[in-house]
Amino acid sequence: MRVNKPAAARLVIIILTLVFLYLPIGTLIVYSFNESKMVTVWTEASLKWYGALVHDKAIIDAVGISLLIAVLTSCTAVVIGTLAAFVLVRVRSFKGESAFVLFMTAPMVLPEVITGLALLLLFVTLGNVIPFFSDRGVIAIWIAHVTFCSAYTTVVIRSRFRELDISIEEAAMDLGAGPIKVFFAIILPAIMPAEVAAFLLSFTMSMDDLVITSFIAGPDSTTLPMLIFSSVRRGLSPEINALATIIVAIVSVCTFFAWLSMTRKQKRMAADRAKAARAMLIEEKAVIEHRRLYKSKA
Amino acid sequence: MSTGFSVNMTYIRRAFQRRRKEPSMAVHNNTWRDYALIFLPYVWMLIFFLLPFLIIFKISLSVTEIAIPPYSPLVTFEEGAMQIILHLENYTSIFTDPDGTYIRSYLKSLQVAAFSTVFCLLIGYPIAWALATSKPAVRNVLFMLVIMPSWTSLVVRIYAWMTIMKKDGLINDVLMALGIIDSPIQMLQTDFAVYVGIVYCYLPYMVLPLFSALMKVDYSLIEAAYDLGCRPVKTFFSTLVPQTKNGIIAGSMLVFIPALGEYVIPELLGGKSSILIGRILWQEFFNNRDWPLASAVAITMLVILIIPIMIFYKIERREQEKLYAGK
Incomplete structure (x- = not known):
């Protein structure tokens, strides 16, 4: 009986966790198909709020701005993250290294209100000298997002970098490949999964950021989270339910693919390990056989 | 020679x-x-x-002025001489405010952040354990399911809680139908709602480091402790906790530090009593347009956070070095 106790406890914990995590989201989705304007009173099923969403120009514009910033941010953050990860794993000791590590980790933990205020004051100050910075539009938001996303992309890419086998690079170098060739032919394909993961992570974070963006953004650049926030502050609205359902649907599809690639990778690794084990077994047998023959000869 | x-x-x-x-x-x-x-x-x-x-x-260190930008310059040139004027008013006004608004909101923030961290740890530890000890195939699915909500928008998640914690929302309806309560309870605009929101949103940050720590645990030690007649509680504190110490500290810091300055969750779910320091900073900046005071509030918050950030940084560093040493 003792053996089953942990399994039962595990099942209860898992069920409670899933209820806690998905009950609010589930309710949100159900009521997005409600006909009534009252968010919590069910009348009949309807797709009316999805129709309203498509015709809401403010929302469409905000989605456009958010997507643009998210794509720009993710591309830049992945480049900076790759450089930083390379430096941290391969170059390691250099002047100002610990300061560098601090810069690359601090944006992950600092409260967003501080980072947001700091960046805004920077843009205002720089704007006095270089007018380019005083226009607080897409470019300013892009810079702010890259700053905090780079910290995350660095962590993700660095952990993959560490798994790389440096002897392959050295072999390529010995065979006459230049550093750029080595990077594009050997390193980049090997770290590609991490690059994709880092891209997706900074994409979602850029799409989701509210506080830092609110500090930076001027009146003409309202991103999607800012729009949702101001509308939620005014009260509940079924249109937001419909929008939330679409966001959840997109995220679930992406999560599904992430899960798929994760399981595939693990299966491949398990197969490789089995193969290696088999090879070792054969080798061992050969050695034993060899010894036996040697002994019988002697 | x-x-x-x-x-x-x-x-x-x-x-x-x-x-x-x-x-x-x-x-x-x-x-x-x-x-x-x-x-x-x-x-x-x-x-x-x-x-x-x-x-x-x-x-x-400057004072607010009606100008663009709305604060006084630190360095001025008068009659060819450079003058540096440092104002410490913002800092003194934080500490000597007659109503004690700032001090109270700092204390309130510390309280909310500390309690949220404890709640996240109490809820997150069993979840991380359940994940780490499941079969690999199940673990992958559960892992994705636990992380997925954090990939959707934060405002959307808070909005979802607003819908179910309303007076005529799902929770009140269910409790009334079950006969546990007679009239709907006020849940929104209370500290309770703020705690629920923070725990809901920050749970993955606690679960992930705990999960990776629990994956490395040597479970034979637990069996050994049991075999030697150790009671479950003692076993937990003498085998699991020491082995997952770094995960516990890292997770706690990842919840505590951002929770201290949280703005969105108390703004949407909390009432007048949950005036946290993040809200004060936001109000000083956006509503009162007092940039110097908002900056002083931010600097004070940073000073409070230096110790937890340094602890987090040190733990991270140690884990990194361990990884290198293992290679």
């Missing part, structure tokens, strides 16, 4: 080499190419991360 000298030189050289961290790992010697690679991330972070904090500090 000559051999003795060369031996000494080797010793000296070794001593110098040892001062560099793990010489075997330093694959490249630093060349101009390395510096070219460091340049972009380093300069980006210097300009867009370090510089802003210097500016915040500078502005916190």
Whole structure:
């Protein structure tokens, strides 16, 4: 009986966790198909709020701005993250290294209100000298997002970098490949999964950021989270339910693919390990056989 | 003599080499190419991360003015002489405010952040354990399910809780139908709602480090403790907790530090009593347009956070070194 106790406890914990995590989201989705304007009173099923969403120009514009910033941010953050990860794993000791590590980790933990205020004051100050910075539009938001996303992309890419086998690079170098060739032919394909993961992570974070963006953004650049926030502050609205359902649907599809690639990778690794084990077994047998023959000869 | 000298030189050289961290790992010697690679991330972070904090500090020492930008300059030139005027009013007004608004909101924030961290730990530990001890195939699915909500928008998640915690929302309806309560309870605009929101949103940050710590645990120790007649509670504290210490600290810091400055969750779910420091900063900046005071509030918050950030940084560092050593 003792053996089953942990399994039962595990099942209860898992069920409670899933209820806690998905009950609010589930309710949100159900009521997005409600006909009534009252968010919590069910009348009949309807797709009316999805129709309203498509015709809401403010929302469409905000989605456009958010997507643009998210794509720009993710591309830049992945480049900076790759450089930083390379430096941290391969170059390691250099002047100002610990300061560098601090810069690359601090944006992950600092409260967003501080980072947001700091960046805004920077843009205002720089704007006095270089007018380019005083226009607080897409470019300013892009810079702010890259700053905090780079910290995350660095962590993700660095952990993959560490798994790389440096002897392959050295072999390529010995065979006459230049550093750029080595990077594009050997390193980049090997770290590609991490690059994709880092891209997706900074994409979602850029799409989701509210506080830092609110500090930076001027009146003409309202991103999607800012729009949702101001509308939620005014009260509940079924249109937001419909929008939330679409966001959840997109995220679930992406999560599904992430899960798929994760399981595939693990299966491949398990197969490789089995193969290696088999090879070792054969080798061992050969050695034993060899010894036996040697002994019988002697 | 000559051999003795060369031996000494080797010793000296070794001593110098040892001062560099793990010489075997330093694959490249630093060349101009390395510096070219460091340049972009380093300069980006210097300009867009370090510089802003210097500016915040500078502005916190000025006073608000009706001008563009709305604060007094620190350095002025009068009659050819440079004058530096440092105002400490913002800091003194934080501490000597007659209503004690700032001090109270700092204490309230510390309280909310600390309790949320404890709640996240109490809820997150069993979840991380359940994940780490499941079969690999199940673990992958559960892992994705636990993380997925954090990939959707934060405002959307808070909005979802607003819908179910309303007076005529799902929770009240269910409790009334079950006969547990007679009239709907007020849940929104209370501290309870703020705690629920923070725990809901920050749970993954707690679960992930705990999960990776629990994956490395040597479970045979637990069996050994049981076999030797150890009680479950004692087993937990003498085997699991020491082995997952770093995960516990890292997770707690990842919840505590951002929760201290949280703005969105108390703004949407909390009432008048949950005036946290993040809300104060936001109000001073956006509503009162007092940039110097907002900067001083931010600097004070940073000072409070330095210790937890340093703890987190040290733990991270230790884990990194362990990874290198393991290679």
